[in-house]
Amino acid sequence: MLSVLLSAASQGLLWALVAFGVFITYRILDFADLTTDGTVAFGGATCALLITVGADPLLATFAATVMGCLAGLLTGVLATKARIPAILSGILVQLALYSINLRVMDNKSNLALLRKPTVFRAVADLLGVSNAVSELIVGLFAVVLCGTLLWLFLRTEKGLAIRATGGNPRMIRASGVNTDSTTILALMIANALIGLGGSLLAQQQGYSDVQMGVGAIVIGLASVVIGEVLFGRKSLLRSLIAVALGSIVYRCVIALIMLAPFFNNGDLKILTAAIVGLALWIPRLKRPGGKQKMLYGGRKD
Amino acid sequence: MAEKMLELKGVTLVFQPGTVNEKLALFELFLDVAPGEWVTVIGGNGAGKTTLLNVVSGVCLPQSGRVLLDGEDVTAKKEYQRAKDIGRVFQDPLMGTAPNMTVEENLAMAKIRGEKRSSFRTGVKRADSAAFEEALAGLGLGLETRKKTAVGALSGGQRQALTLLMAALKRPKLLLLDEHTAALDPRTAEKVMEETESIVRKHQLTTLMITHNMRDALRYGDRLIMMERGRIALDISGEEKRQMTVEKLLARFEQESGSRVVNDKLVL
Numbered sequence: 001m002l003s004v005l006l007s008a009a010s011q012g013l014l015w016a017l018v019a020f021g022v023f024i025t026y027r028i029l030d031f032a033d034l035t036t037d038g039t040v041a042f043g044g045a046t047c048a049l050l051i052t053v054g055a056d057p058l059l060a061t062f063a064a065t066v067m068g069c070l071a072g073l074l075t076g077v078l079a080t081k082a083r084i085p086a087i088l089s090g091i092l093v094q095l096a097l098y099s100i101n102l103r104v105m106d107n108k109s110n111l112a113l114l115r116k117p118t119v120f121r122a123v124a125d126l127l128g129v130s131n132a133v134s135e136l137i138v139g140l141f142a143v144v145l146c147g148t149l150l151w152l153f154l155r156t157e158k159g160l161a162i163r164a165t166g167g168n169p170r171m172i173r174a175s176g177v178n179t180d181s182t183t184i185l186a187l188m189i190a191n192a193l194i195g196l197g198g199s200l201l202a203q204q205q206g207y208s209d210v211q212m213g214v215g216a217i218v219i220g221l222a223s224v225v226i227g228e229v230l231f232g233r234k235s236l237l238r239s240l241i242a243v244a245l246g247s248i249v250y251r252c253v254i255a256l257i258m259l260a261p262f263f264n265n266g267d268l269k270i271l272t273a274a275i276v277g278l279a280l281w282i283p284r285l286k287r288p289g290g291k292q293k294m295l296y297g298g299r300k301d
Numbered sequence: 302m303a304e305k306m307l308e309l310k311g312v313t314l315v316f317q318p319g320t321v322n323e324k325l326a327l328f329e330l331f332l333d334v335a336p337g338e339w340v341t342v343i344g345g346n347g348a349g350k351t352t353l354l355n356v357v358s359g360v361c362l363p364q365s366g367r368v369l370l371d372g373e374d375v376t377a378k379k380e381y382q383r384a385k386d387i388g389r390v391f392q393d394p395l396m397g398t399a400p401n402m403t404v405e406e407n408l409a410m411a412k413i414r415g416e417k418r419s420s421f422r423t424g425v426k427r428a429d430s431a432a433f434e435e436a437l438a439g440l441g442l443g444l445e446t447r448k449k450t451a452v453g454a455l456s457g458g459q460r461q462a463l464t465l466l467m468a469a470l471k472r473p474k475l476l477l478l479d480e481h482t483a484a485l486d487p488r489t490a491e492k493v494m495e496e497t498e499s500i501v502r503k504h505q506l507t508t509l510m511i512t513h514n515m516r517d518a519l520r521y522g523d524r525l526i527m528m529e530r531g532r533i534a535l536d537i538s539g540e541e542k543r544q545m546t547v548e549k550l551l552a553r554f555e556q557e558s559g560s561r562v563v564n565d566k567l568v569l
């Protein structure tokens with residue numbers, strides 16, 4: 001039981017990176033970015049390919065992050081320069097990434113990393129700890145590092161402009177910000193985080209799979225809403241911590257449900273959908289007629 | 302500084318040209334505004350007042366004519382490229398602020414309006430804190446103690462007053478106000494108008510203020526223009542403006558628009 005929860009927690013930490021990305025797009029930018037699913041698999045595929053051809057796992061992880069960033073760039077350009085609706089832009093890139101991911105993995109639906117070096121093994125060797133402990137350490141390190149950088153960035157001048165782009169694009173345009181650029185930048189950062197998450201997930205599970213991103217946006221969303229319901233969103237920092245904790249809670253809940261003999265792995269998606277649906281619905285039930293609150297603190301008008 | 306802060310030279314703007322919905326919003330409009338001049342703008346619904354401000358700020362690009370700001374031709378510049386010099390307050394109190402961000406974050410964004418935004422400099426700078434507090438205290442709405450409150454939690458009047466503060470924070474070359482008190486209750490509207498007067502006069506801001514309240518249009522500003530069907534139908538200033546009364550203005554208004562004013566909102 002404890003080991004189940006511990007492994008769920010390290011899964012949750014890695015997925016928290018994806019959740020950060022979803023938080024940026026869905027919450028901060030108010031842009032439902034469906035690139036997410038493709039980007040998780042893209043990060044995994046890029047990383048797995050590079051590791052199998054002998055690249056350093058750290059370099060492979062970094063490359064996956066950059067690739068995620070490029071996927072975000074593409075979605076951003078479609079949505080702003082080509083003026084394609086946000087959802088469709090994401091879907092187009094997600095679809096394209098499916099083919100690209102197959103190409104990256106040499107037209108196979110998965111690419112194994114058996115007995116290959118990974119960042120987890122490297123850290124395990126370095127510190128002389130087990131793989132399970134190493135996963136926790138790496139996950140925690142990545143989440144704290146990315147979360148802190150994200151928090152600092154979102155407080156900078158540029159960060160404020162990005163948040164205002166989601167909150168009131170007209171206003172921030174009138175104060176001299178090119179909202180196309182801020183939208184693109186936010187999508188790049190979000191998908192970089194998601195690509196990073198995908199690459200770490202592939203290394204942790206020992207293979208990358210063309211399907212590994214399916215439902216990732218919903219999982220990320222689940223983490224965001226669970227975190228907000230449980231831990232609040234009074235400030236930006238609080239929200240970021242809530243998202244990370246939400247991701248861990250989500251994994252633990254799923255892991256516990258899976259212990260029941262009735263459920264099998266195929267049921268994961270419907271359980272996730274149910275959790276997200278409920279988590280989005282419950283706050284509305286509590287506030288009759290109330291508008292859904294946007295971001296942290298403020299109201300969506 | 303140029304002799305004229307704003308010049309519109311024969312501006313024509315047609316919405317959806319060549320369709321059944323074609324709508325002439327501005328027609329060969331000329332307007333010169335001197336530095337520090339405060340112009341109030343009145344006119345019936347659809348007269349083109351908002352479109353005039355949109356052309357000045359770059360939200361709408363005219364089919365013909367030129368727009369000069371402080372001597373510089375800005376006709377082809379996009380809204381965000383002109384933002385450095387233009388502060389704007391809209392009718393809707395929700396338009397001018399980002400609800401998801403705090404009072405001080407909103408002010409911080411206005412503080413660097415039109416400037417390049419750094420990915421490394423902190424947005425809310427400690428050095429600005431005292432100045433922000435003082436400016437907020439000047440509004441007399443108690444906002445100075447709520448710097449860390451999300452703007453979405455403020456009332457419409459508070460948001461509008463904050464928007465005004467933000468629009469004037471960088472001493473813009475041009476302040477554009479579009480019925481900015483129309484959505485507020487009378488007492489709050491009064492307060493925001495007084496604040497407008499004090500800010501505009503203190504910093505001698507060149508201002509275009511649309512209002513549908515003729516009394517405000519006469520009481521405030523140095524000059525009054527009335528728009529009708531995309532053109533300026535009346536342009537008075539100085540002694541002529543001081544001598545003008547709501548009744549006389551109303552008569553002119555009815556004469557110009559060819560209809561009786563039934564909407565008592567105009568004279569309130």
Ligand SMILES: Nc1ncnc2c1ncn2[C@@H]1O[C@H](COP(=O)(O)OP(=O)(O)O)[C@@H](O)[C@H]1O
Nearest residue numbers: 316324325326345346347348349350351352353
């Ligand atoms: N975006 C737009 N598309 C089409 N027609 C518009 C648009 N904006 C304004 N108009 C039309 O242009 C005319 C002038 O509008 P506007 O400048 O908003 O008038 P005012 O502010 O004086 O009430 C109106 O007839 C209006 O319907």
Ligand SMILES: [Mg+2]
Nearest residue numbers: 350351352479
């Ligand atoms: Mg108008």
